[in-house]
Amino acid sequence: xxxxxxxxxxxxxxEKLLEGGEVIAPVRGPCGDVVFSTxxxxxxxxxxxxxxxxxxxxxxxxxxxxxxxxxxxxxxxxVEPIYDDARRILFNVRSCDVKxxxxxxxxxxxxxxxxxxxxxxxxLTVISLACTxxxxxxxCVCTDSGPFLSDGYxxxxxxxxxxxxxxxxxxxxxxxxxxxxxxxxxxxESELLKRKKLETAARxxxxxxxxxxxxxMRRISTGRVQDSLWDKMSDWCLECGGCNLICPTxxxxxxxxxxxxxxxxxxxxxDSCQYxxxxxEASGHNPREHRKERMKRRFFHKVSAQYYTRDSTVGCVxxxxxxxxxxxxxxxPAVVAAIRKGKWHx
Amino acid sequence: xxxxxxxxxxxxxGCGFYLLANKGExxxxxxxxxxxxxxxxLCARGWGAHEAALWGDRLRQPLINxxxxxxxxxxxxxxxxxxxxxxxxxxAGKSVGVLGSPRAxxxxxxxAGKLARAGFQTNNVDFCFHSICRPLFxxxxxxxxxxxxxxSLNDIEASETILxxxxxxxxxxxxxxxxxxxxxxxxxxxxxxxxSRTQMARLSSLHLQTTPGNEGEVIDGLLAAVLRPxxxxxxxxxxxxxxxxxxxxxxxxxxxxxxxxxAADWIAHATRATFLMAPTSGYxxxxxxxxxxxxxxxxxTGHLDRPDSGLLPLLAxxxxxxxxxxxxxxxxxxxxxxLCDQRAQQRLQDLWGKKLPSTRGLxxxxxxxxxxxxxxxxxxxxxxxxxxxxxxAALGKIEFLVVLDAFVTPPSRIAHAVLPIACFAETxxxxxxxxxxxxxxxxxxxxxxxxxxxxxxxxxxxxxxDAGVSYNSTTDVLREIAQAAPRYARxxxxxxxxxxxxxxxxxxxxxxxxxxATGAAALTSAERPHVLVRDGAFDWGRDPLVSFSPTLSxxxxxxxxxxxxxxxxxxxxxxxxxxxPVGRQxxxxxxxxxxxxxxxxxxxLKPGVLLxxxxxRDHVANVLGTDSVTAVKVEQA
Ligand code: SF4
Ligand code: SF4
Numbered sequence: 001x002x003x004x005x006x007x008x009x010x011x012x013x014x015e016k017l018l019e020g021g022e023v024i025a026p027v028r029g030p031c032g033d034v035v036f037s038t039x040x041x042x043x044x045x046x047x048x049x050x051x052x053x054x055x056x057x058x059x060x061x062x063x064x065x066x067x068x069x070x071x072x073x074x075x076x077x078x079v080e081p082i083y084d085d086a087r088r089i090l091f092n093v094r095s096c097d098v099k100x101x102x103x104x105x106x107x108x109x110x111x112x113x114x115x116x117x118x119x120x121x122x123x124l125t126v127i128s129l130a131c132t133x134x135x136x137x138x139x140c141v142c143t144d145s146g147p148f149l150s151d152g153y154x155x156x157x158x159x160x161x162x163x164x165x166x167x168x169x170x171x172x173x174x175x176x177x178x179x180x181x182x183x184x185x186x187x188x189e190s191e192l193l194k195r196k197k198l199e200t201a202a203r204x205x206x207x208x209x210x211x212x213x214x215x216x217m218r219r220i221s222t223g224r225v226q227d228s229l230w231d232k233m234s235d236w237c238l239e240c241g242g243c244n245l246i247c248p249t250x251x252x253x254x255x256x257x258x259x260x261x262x263x264x265x266x267x268x269x270x271d272s273c274q275y276x277x278x279x280x281e282a283s284g285h286n287p288r289e290h291r292k293e294r295m296k297r298r299f300f301h302k303v304s305a306q307y308y309t310r311d312s313t314v315g316c317v318x319x320x321x322x323x324x325x326x327x328x329x330x331x332x333p334a335v336v337a338a339i340r341k342g343k344w345h346x
Numbered sequence: 347x348x349x350x351x352x353x354x355x356x357x358x359x360g361c362g363f364y365l366l367a368n369k370g371e372x373x374x375x376x377x378x379x380x381x382x383x384x385x386x387x388l389c390a391r392g393w394g395a396h397e398a399a400l401w402g403d404r405l406r407q408p409l410i411n412x413x414x415x416x417x418x419x420x421x422x423x424x425x426x427x428x429x430x431x432x433x434x435x436x437x438a439g440k441s442v443g444v445l446g447s448p449r450a451x452x453x454x455x456x457x458a459g460k461l462a463r464a465g466f467q468t469n470n471v472d473f474c475f476h477s478i479c480r481p482l483f484x485x486x487x488x489x490x491x492x493x494x495x496x497x498s499l500n501d502i503e504a505s506e507t508i509l510x511x512x513x514x515x516x517x518x519x520x521x522x523x524x525x526x527x528x529x530x531x532x533x534x535x536x537x538x539x540x541x542s543r544t545q546m547a548r549l550s551s552l553h554l555q556t557t558p559g560n561e562g563e564v565i566d567g568l569l570a571a572v573l574r575p576x577x578x579x580x581x582x583x584x585x586x587x588x589x590x591x592x593x594x595x596x597x598x599x600x601x602x603x604x605x606x607x608x609a610a611d612w613i614a615h616a617t618r619a620t621f622l623m624a625p626t627s628g629y630x631x632x633x634x635x636x637x638x639x640x641x642x643x644x645x646x647t648g649h650l651d652r653p654d655s656g657l658l659p660l661l662a663x664x665x666x667x668x669x670x671x672x673x674x675x676x677x678x679x680x681x682x683x684x685l686c687d688q689r690a691q692q693r694l695q696d697l698w699g700k701k702l703p704s705t706r707g708l709x710x711x712x713x714x715x716x717x718x719x720x721x722x723x724x725x726x727x728x729x730x731x732x733x734x735x736x737x738x739a740a741l742g743k744i745e746f747l748v749v750l751d752a753f754v755t756p757p758s759r760i761a762h763a764v765l766p767i768a769c770f771a772e773t774x775x776x777x778x779x780x781x782x783x784x785x786x787x788x789x790x791x792x793x794x795x796x797x798x799x800x801x802x803x804x805x806x807x808x809x810x811x812d813a814g815v816s817y818n819s820t821t822d823v824l825r826e827i828a829q830a831a832p833r834y835a836r837x838x839x840x841x842x843x844x845x846x847x848x849x850x851x852x853x854x855x856x857x858x859x860x861x862x863a864t865g866a867a868a869l870t871s872a873e874r875p876h877v878l879v880r881d882g883a884f885d886w887g888r889d890p891l892v893s894f895s896p897t898l899s900x901x902x903x904x905x906x907x908x909x910x911x912x913x914x915x916x917x918x919x920x921x922x923x924x925x926x927p928v929g930r931q932x933x934x935x936x937x938x939x940x941x942x943x944x945x946x947x948x949x950x951l952k953p954g955v956l957l958x959x960x961x962x963r964d965h966v967a968n969v970l971g972t973d974s975v976t977a978v979k980v981e982q983a
């Protein structure tokens with residue numbers, strides 16, 4: 001069933017949600033950036049914002065993620081898992097990010113399932129805000145991850161004027177509205193119609209602009225991308241790793257032990273497949289020594305038919321963050337376009 | 347979870363980001379779209395900035411040498427010890443000195459300089475990286491009389507022509523490299539000058555390959571092409587400059603290639619141009635001359651008079667500009683004013699209420715080899731100075747060595763007193779980036795153990811040497827800096843120029859240049875036909891901010907492990923000619939001495955050129971001597 005909540009009811013709902021645990025939402029940060037942050041009052045929540053550059057994936061997969069503690073006990077080592085049991089609500093998440101978290105969860109559910117990740121993800125409620133005005137760099141229509149969602153959320157909100165439409169997509173979503181059921185009513189026909197119109201309008205925002213993943217995918221999957229093209233493109237990457245680190249679907253990591261008061265804490269840390277040292281082996285051998293090989297790998301993983309078949313989606317949610325963060329000029333749309341045309345900067 | 351805006355501690359581009367902390371520990375970095383330099387972007391170092399502070403081997407407690415061992419002490423004990431020992435040394439007429447650091451804030455560097463000058467009554471104050479960039483600064487000053495008129499990183503993007511004297515910009519200053527890329531993407535002509543085909547060289551419209559140290563000759567060629575009849579648009583020389591006629595005479599005989607003519611044409615006809623120069627290696631005065639030639643080229647083509655053009659020296663470490671501005675130099679006072687400037691001396695004496703020494707002090711390398719007492723602030727001279735490992739041996743001979751650092755470093759292990767200070771994520775202060783933007787550091791987490799903010803420790807030392815006033819905060823220190831350094835005037839009260847609180851240092855006046863002209867000398871001979879060059883200006887792998895970061899240290903650690911004897915890079919033609927297979931060793935002989943090192947092939951070198959990475963300079967120390975480029979004989983070992 002689709003519900004609705006009157007605009008003024010929103011603060012009350014948020015207050016109730018805050019009583020139940022941590023609520024994280026995009027807020028205006030100290031220097032003007034929009035950042036995901038734990039809120040203390042409903043007044044902090046902003047409703048008109050560009051998607052934060054730093055994605056919410058750290059609430060399921062922190063940049064530094066303590067997994068186990070290792071203690072020495074005589075001649076033995078005792079290993080104890082560290083669980084993050086906090087219940088969190090991600091509020092006002094954009095559609096692409098909802099899809100990003102869903103993607104990560106699918107990856108971490110694959111055998112062997114990742115208990116640490118899943119514990120966090122299972123305790124996370126995702127309340128999204130549909131994008132009635134798509135953000136400038138985004139291309140979510142090409143990746144089927146926005147501007148409106150048909151699944152993947154616990155709750156999807158749509159601003160329909162005097163009220164918000166509340167689409168509940170899961171039990172966690174139901175639980176979230178059940179904290180103050182009185183605030184929610186059945187959505188009216190005109191509200192539902194408004195939502196439809198808004199979605200059509202939002203989609204039309206993208207015009208004919210599409211990312212042409214399909215033709216790039218054909219070329220990548222069949223090895224029809226010239227090596228010289230990778231060569232050229234890789235000179236336009238400065239190997240910052242930003243594309244991976246801010247990507248809602250990237251989850252590469254490395255592991256390192258942190259020493260604290262006589263124990264070791266094994267941490268998983270975000271890593272980037274674009275870093276030369278990511279595949280550097282202890283012998284000094286590096287299977288992907290040259291940047292072009294790493295770049296090729298990144299796009300193969302994200303855009304090839306092989307992975308598309310396995311994951312039933314490209315490894316991209318069209319958020320456009322890599323366009324903003326790339327310290328070179330080799331963001332997703334730019335490279336996909338180059339692959340499709342077989343040309344770079346010509 | 348806290349989100350604290352701060353400034354990148356690595357390179358001099360001066361990016362900004364948010365440090366993320368959870369329960370008092372750093373957990374990550376988030377980029378910022380509003381930061382005026384970063385605009386959403388960071389390089390790998392910036393993305394990993396939280397790691398060293400978190401994972402590093404940190405100094406937590408003051409240590410003093412008792413009966414030959416470094417033992418923990420209270421702050422009072424340690425400071426008393428340092429005070430007493432330095433007083434004794436000074437009373438005995440022995441020389442002492444202070445080394446500041448581009449890894450430290452302006453406030454820390456300023457207080458380090460004050461401690462030396464007002465406290466110890468000596469101009470023995472410098473920072474190690476100065477040894478690398480001094481010739482570059484000197485060359486620019488020969489022409490501009492001061493820093494060269496600069497350009498902001500963002501404005502580089504709008505340049506029509508960019509002349510880059512390469513170190514390896516993509517590695518040393520990724521953010522600056524990004525601006526250059528953007529300009530090239532928009533159609534700018536990028537001209538690179540260097541001895542290897544670096545990433546930027548591959549993106550260039552024209553790469554002028556030199557032999558190491560001969561960058562100046564190529565620039566002379568560009569000058570000649572601009573100045574000789576039919577060369578460029580000479581009317582761009584708006585104001586009469588000193589030395590113009592001598593310059594004209596000098597370039598008469600210079601050989602101009604077709605490529606030089608093309609590059610000169612692009613420079614002369616651009617309305618907006620950027621000149622970038624890394625601290626290149628060179629023999630004798632080659633680097634200084636190349637820098638002077640570059641500034642001259644920029645001046646005669648009118649670009650130093652245009653607000654949208656400018657020249658930027660590429661300083662590897664974050665606060666090199668700040669350390670210079672704070673007077674951390676044996677011949678400079680705060681504000682980069684010459685030591686011999688009477689008015690500046692007087693103003694400083696009035697401000698500090700003390701008579702100040704007027705004899706020039708020693709530069710870092712000589713300083714640490716000759717003083718009896720030394721304070722080293724946040725630096726490892728053996729990792730930074732060209733003299734490498736020998737610096738550590740010299741430090742070991744100092745009667746009383748004091749190290750202030752956040753991290754365990756080789757000098758901290760051999761010091762007589764160790765004062766643990768906060769790292770960049772745990773203290774307030776400011777850094778001045780290469781553009782002259784003064785930006786803030788903010789406290790994201792507390793320093794570990796008993797470590798204290800460095801500025802507080804230095805202020806306390808100043809007070810103990812009768813050079814103190816009490817400062818309640820870094821703002822108090824900045825207020826004093828604003829009085830000591832005219833270019834920082836009212837810095838602490840000025841409204842910021844951006845949302846991140848950055849404020850500009852006043853750029854030097856444009857318009858009065860002293861043109862420069864020189865000829866080049868041949869380095870190689872029949873006996874020693876090859877040149878060996880120390881490649882690069884800085885080894886990030888030995889900087890604690892990198893070496894303690896699990897993510898950032900991997901490449902350099904792997905190299906150190908794989909090449910315990912270092913290596914030199916050589917082109918295939920030369921290796922074949924010598925009959926030396928890859929991985930095998932060659933014997934290098936120069937006027938200074940010889941060394942045996944393994945070789946690695948490198949495709950983008952000219953025959954006759956051998957490169958030794960800065961990180962491996964110790965392995966050819968005998969061959970290089972005090973040079974950064976030297977002629978060598980190469981043989982099978
Ligand atoms: S964000 Fe751009 S520059 Fe950075 S690693 Fe990715 S592709 Fe390269
Ligand atoms: S370019 Fe320099 S200032 Fe910017 S993030 Fe990288 S190291 Fe830091």
